[in-house]
Amino acid sequence: MLPSFSYVTRHTGFRGTIKNSPSDFVVTEIEVPEHLQGVSRAEPLQRTGEVLPERSSPCPQQPKKRRVEAPPAAGGDPGRAGGGCSAPPGTNHRESEPDLKPGLKEGGMLDSLLGKSMSELLNKFACDVKDAWDLENNADCSSREFSLGPVPDKKTRADLHSAVRQKFPFLLTASKDSEMIVKGNADYRELCRLVTEKETSDFFKFLDAKLENATFSFEPDGNKEHRKIVHHFISRKFGKLLETKSFTVTDVNDQPNVSIVVRFREKRWSGKRSAGGFQEKQDVYTDFSYTGIKDKKAITYQPMVVKKVTPERLKEIGNKMENKGMKIHNIHLACQHLKLGQLKGNHFDIVVRDLKHHSHDDSSADLKKRISEAMENVEIKGFVNYYGPQRFGQGQNVQTDQIGLALLNEKMVKAVKLFFTPEDTDDPVNNAKRYFLQTEDAKGALGMLPEFKVREKMLLRALHRYGVNHEGCTKGWLNIPHSMRIFYVHAYCSKIWNEAASYRLQIYGSKVVEGDLVFSEQDESYFLNDKVHVVTAPEESANKYSINQVVLPMVGHSIKYPSNKVGQWYRERLSKDELQMCKFRVSPLQLNIPGCYRPILKNIQNLSYFLQSNEEGIGIEDNHLTESKVSLHISFDLDPSCYATVCLREIMKCDL
Template sequence: MASVMFLPCFLRFCAFKSGNTWCGKSELTTTARGMESDSLSCFISDHEGFHGTIKNSPQDFVVIEIGINGQLVNSPDVQEEHTKGPSQPSQATKRDDKSKQSKPDDTDILNQDCFDLNVILGPAVNKELEHFTNKIRVKADEEEQVELSLGTYPDKHLRAVVHRAVRYNFPFLQTVTNQSEIRVREDPDFKELASLASEGEAEEFFRFIDAKVPGSAFTFLPDDSKEHRTSVHHFVSRRFGKLVETKSFTDQQKTSITVRLRERNKQPKKRTIAECQEEKDEVTLYTAFTLRKENLETLEAISYMAAVLGVLPSDFTYAGIKDKRAITYQAMVVKKISPEWLLDKVSEFERRGMQISHVRSVSEPLKLGRLQGNHFDLVIKHLKPHGNRELVELQQLVKDGVENVKNRGFVNYYGPQRFGSGSCVQADQVGLALLKEKMEASVKLFFTPEDGDDLQNKAKRHFLLTGNAKESLALMPAYKARERLMLRALHRYGSGQEGCVRGWLSLPHSMRVFYLHSYCSRVWNEAAKYRLQKLGFKPVQGDLVWAGSEKGLKDTTEDVNPPQVHVVTSEEEKDDVFSLDQVILPMPGNSVKYPENLLGQWYQGRLAQDGLGSCRFRVTPLKLNVPGCYRPLLAKPQNVTYSLRIAEKLQGQSDETCAPNLTLSFDLDASCYATVCLGEIMKCNLS
């Protein structure tokens, strides 16, 4: 339960923080990080606000995803657009694709794969496999082919899980099935590529090949030797020519090889009957459903469902991550599972607080960000006015707060969820270390423990104290997939600079880039506060807006090309051509335009302060690139309704029992935070 209170210190409704001390009556308390979490302290309305608590129970915070077609995903007639066959995009889809240009590929964030062999194989077999891989490393030059049996797996789904997990953790191994038995041995193709490139590149290349993500590409490190590049071209073409194509390109006088998956329409036109049948057999089965979960993280729910269904967590796709401390409804798609098989496991899911509905076959997976937004049904309890105001005034305080935000909106900050749940080290600090390519420091930050003596914190403390990744891995709980993948890589390659790079590369790309996005989100929050404090509450010369977004023209264009950024001129400022809700702020990156006013100078100084003055927002060793994006300065809730219940206190009842409650419902666009919206209504910061 998060308790929040009024914070009455403003500069045109802005609160300031100096060190760890807040000006004014800093009475805010939360069970999470409270005011230390962020500087979300700038408001745009002048109502007084009120005290209250949120998330008293999951039932008090209900989140329902709004699909791309505008329907709630739990509505009886839900029919996601992606379930239909190929068709021309509707105008609504075009507008949505255009609007998404202003939102980052969030990864918000956390599309995590779990390939924990300790869980999949069991501790005993996993330990035997690690001994086997160490033996291969020691005897790398021997010609003798050695094998290890991982046991018998009659279920074909489970065999597929074992094959993929082993290959992901040990790309240098080859897995083969003999009837139901799975055996592993050293992969000669991996050995050949490792002799042409580095072993780390070979590992990442084979993971890329195994993943077969449509439209993806892999780039080897720059290579000045044409003869050597030719050898790499020949190897890839000979071994994977039917699947991929290679091409050399030069950037800043350095030449690299890029490998791309072949598109289906680029396959040879003439195919044998056997090849046609093989392609038909490879058509992937997708099943869509709506997941209702309670007091569960999205990835935690996915991990459990994957174990029950015998697939990998990466076989699930979704449009966005949902709160843990809530009841949430969201669309999901699972690969390689039939609707019948999914429905057969409903009772097992229900035992873990999950319910499945709207099960149907679809033609493709979901993509992150493919939603219009979220609907919220909230209950705020224990309301009371601030200071010495009378309880009878509460109804007016609530009305003022809700109506102001309904009409004027709120500052579109990223909420505390964006930066992780840790109070010691947050994700943005890890992201900053990665952008500065301080790999060893980033790993130490990654393993910084929180307060508490649970197993994961004991494992983290042990690693930081001893540097022994193997012993720390034995302590780390099986469900902490990211930490275990990192520790396994550090055990194999050491904890120096190169080992830390290998450790980060062992995590999925979406997880690596999440930390960079988290840092950029922190800068965006600070930029929004600075913009309002220094430049006021009207668009000014040098601000950024979308081109063609003048009043009366905002929604008239049907052009599907990405919108262009327009810089507000002095004449437009004078004539009030734009309103504050049309202003956009850039998320730092290598492809964004910065404001041409005081705020643009602030961005430069802020990045330089963190040692990123010349940063290209690329982390080449980790294959990460942050182009940046634009985010509206303000957001506004839609379809707002509310009801205040003030119960009459009866004899013998405590003040706690009869405290007023506020029921509040509204819709928000994707990537907007309900806690930030509530913060504007109540005039406080929520976490």
């Protein structure tokens, strides 16, 4: 699996086979995020095989999280972050003010996130801003800022953006690195001069929530010239995001009047124009979201969220799903979609069969003792945190990292040819790939592929339209989802990390040396440079850090490298792949690879195991194990992005 790669422990280990059947490798996501209420740990539910009744009442709809941006220039997209207020699609936002997350409403949320004293200081700053506006103190308004201090955690920062602007819609929030800055919102003040402050406050809450299909109505206004001024204000400030229209409404006295209604602009579909001048309508696929990708040859349990499908509909198709090898449990409404990486970890139940000594080991040695020694060592010392073989396409003629390297080098045609390189088998998929490489007939290959090969079909459709040249292949890659495109680049970055980890352990071992990168805090955020510390010579002498704190960078444009021999190794390794000048941004494919940091070692949690005879009625003797007559059952938990196969490699001391 990982030739010449390092081990942490020195025990002898043993041989065996895994994944003899899917039931030998069971993976269960643990500690599901709070927003998927009602599912906290999947294990007890999924093992029963029963479907629990769905919840009778839905969770309040939550706003989409938005990327935190700096305050916008006048006339641009406001770029507000977070959100924290929502309304059912198609309703007036002011008539349906929903709640924030339970227990985190406005002031309570701010007190929870900031602490009482900082929350009080923020309240005082907000009052001062309002007072300055009342005094028409323009100079003071424009320059006044308030810092909430550093907020390293991205989710906490997003919640804080939302909470501040829900309680104080007249304030803008922004992030400078990890520091949170608050200032008065000049756009809010300008709108206050045109409409009432309540309308202004409600409008900015509507804007901050960014709910699809939601609308906002200003109070009826019979003055056409005044309405025109309001239309122009919204167009000038938020025209890229919003559109307005005047509608006739009836007031309380049944008299007709006119009101301005605001809605978010629809996202335009990109597509080829038909002869009639209209864009061709593209297929809209049902959106499933999940937090992690699981092993193919395994039984896996994980929460999933499907958009715009009712629980009743999912229950209806449950039997059809079972025919395809899938079961649906615990169907209920959820607050929002899931994102990759939101899981807290995975629980594994694994059976290792065909237990044997290594060929170099004394065959008379106690195999049971070998197993016990291996378990104890790895539980204490952990394992090298390599990316597992499934990251790269185990056993394939072309691995995913090779495609990723071609994309980073912007060799689009080469990347396509690698993608369609067939395996040495005679089946419809590989025959279609073989035909395409021989003929470059994308349409013909498309007709040969089974329906389930979604990625291949997406790419071939674009190649048929645009041709198999650099431009056509670039458009082909753009035709598949961003998450799929970047997967290949991440595979390459993972391969480099694996090699770097081996090099680091081979030259320095478990000693932390000058120039190493470490995380000094327990609350690790592997994407923040300000959390990474470069070990100094005095710190090396004092043995200040342990090998468990050492991290290595995943290559990207926003990371720093070790300042010892490992950093030099990175430069030479990237140069070998012609990436010495790579900016790790592939603009034609809209790929941006900032990089991150990954601990060299990881620990196993909640480890337990037992031996079981493969033959009914035959017990296991205390001091002797007959090879291949027993199986090893192991259970343990791993953090996200850790590979059970890599952990087993450390336990067994063999490639799997």
